Amino acid sequence: MTTENQPGLRERKKQRTREAISDAAIALFIERGFHEVSVAQIAEAAEVSKRTLFAYFPTKEDLVVHRMADHETESARVVRARPARTTPLTALRDHFLDGLRRRDPITGLNDTPEIRELTQLIFRTPALIDRMQRFKAGGERALTEALRDTADAPDLIARMASVQVIAVQWALSMENFERLASGETADVRYPDAVRDAEAAFALLANGLATVS
Structure with missing residues (x-):
């Protein structure tokens, strides 16, 4: 793999991670309600750490908007x-x-x-x-x-x-x-x-x- 292709692959991986976190969050929000779902529950559902989640989405609202x-x-x-x-x-x-x-x-x-x-x-x-x-x-x-x-x-x-x-x-x-x-x-x-x-x-x- 060339270094020229690596940035594109990294960006696609980051985008997939971002979408997976948001998808998990929105599914939980719709099922249970926005305020009834914790960041820890979202991170668990998306199979990422809370630190990773906040790196992509600084606030709960960001997960939706x-x-x-x-x-x-x-x-x-x-x-x-x-x-x-x-x-x-x-x-x-x-x-x-x-x-x-x-x-x-x-x-x-x-x-x-x-x-x-x-x-x-x-x-x-x-x-x-x-x-x-x-x-x-x-x-x-x-x-x-x-x-x-x-x-x-x-x-x-x-x-x-x-x-x-x-x-x-x-x-x-x-x-x-x-x-x-x-x-x-x-x-x-x-x-x-x-x-x-x-x-x-x-x-x-x-x-x-x-x-x-």
């Missing part, structure tokens, strides 16, 4: 990568609609049992709700920077725009999640989810012309 970590700055990345002559809001709307088509869990429109159980776990656990609020705030900060850097938006406008955009995205996702939790399927909900998203982004467009 890391599944959404890539989404925290997603809106900012969409704005930065948008095609020329495409407004930030158009890029964000199109990306959200594409997420609905793909049944991306972050849109709330995914009714696979595993995703539904994980979402229910988050929204019935105050500690995880609090962590998601910090996640949301991080998304607002990242989007503010992206709007300021790529749309020449003044600081205040960029900040106000990002707060509104992220709030609308979360509201749309929560509406979809609640509809699915009440018994609708993702396929049945999809047309209304698209209409809701288009209406919400149209409302934003009327108030965010300064970042067009």
